[in-house]
Amino acid sequence: MIIDAFEFARKGLVASGSVALQDLPRLDVLERSGSLHWQIDGCRDADGKPFLRLAVRGQVVLACQRCLEPLVHDVALGAQLFLARSEQEANELPLDDDEFDFIVATPEVDVEALVEEEVLLGLPLVPKHARCVDEAAGDGQAEIALRRRASPFAVLAGMKKGGTR
Numbered sequence: 001m002i003i004d005a006f007e008f009a010r011k012g013l014v015a016s017g018s019v020a021l022q023d024l025p026r027l028d029v030l031e032r033s034g035s036l037h038w039q040i041d042g043c044r045d046a047d048g049k050p051f052l053r054l055a056v057r058g059q060v061v062l063a064c065q066r067c068l069e070p071l072v073h074d075v076a077l078g079a080q081l082f083l084a085r086s087e088q089e090a091n092e093l094p095l096d097d098d099e100f101d102f103i104v105a106t107p108e109v110d111v112e113a114l115v116e117e118e119v120l121l122g123l124p125l126v127p128k129h130a131r132c133v134d135e136a137a138g139d140g141q142a143e144i145a146l147r148r149r150a151s152p153f154a155v156l157a158g159m160k161k162g163g164t165r
């Protein structure tokens with residue numbers, strides 16, 4: 001889908017849709033059968049500067065970098081993209097806030113390409129299972145070590161108990 005980003009922001013337009021992972025070749029995923037859902041809102045900030053709010057949801061299957069088995073990664077990102085007409089204008093935007101990013105917008109912005117770019121930026125650099133399959137099914141030694149590791153919830157419960165004393 002191609003939108004005019006500036007018109008989108010000026011008129012406060014909203015659009016949503018899905019894009020097949022097959023059409024996002026830059027994403028390094030193990031499974032290409034799924035799709036991602038996106039929504040884009042045209043907005044203006046308090047000073048009238050145009051920006052797009054992009055939300056992307058779905059799941060991608062990555063390769064765990066520890067055990068190389070599939071790892072399901074939830075995509076749930078929200079990006080606020082200021083629109084600049086040139087690199088120079090982009091550099092002049094006050095972007096000390098980390099929540100905002102910018103894109104150099106031409107009259108035609110390809111939403112699928114934008115979704116691909118944002119998802120790519122949001123993926124973990126080194127995807128890893130919290131607990132790999134081979135560790136879970138591994139030898140007794142590894143299993144004992146894992147059981148000894150206190151769960152964060154147990155630690156939290158302990159802290160709460162201490163607090164009420």
Ligand SMILES: [Zn+2]
Binds near residue numbers: 128133
């Ligand atoms: Zn793993």
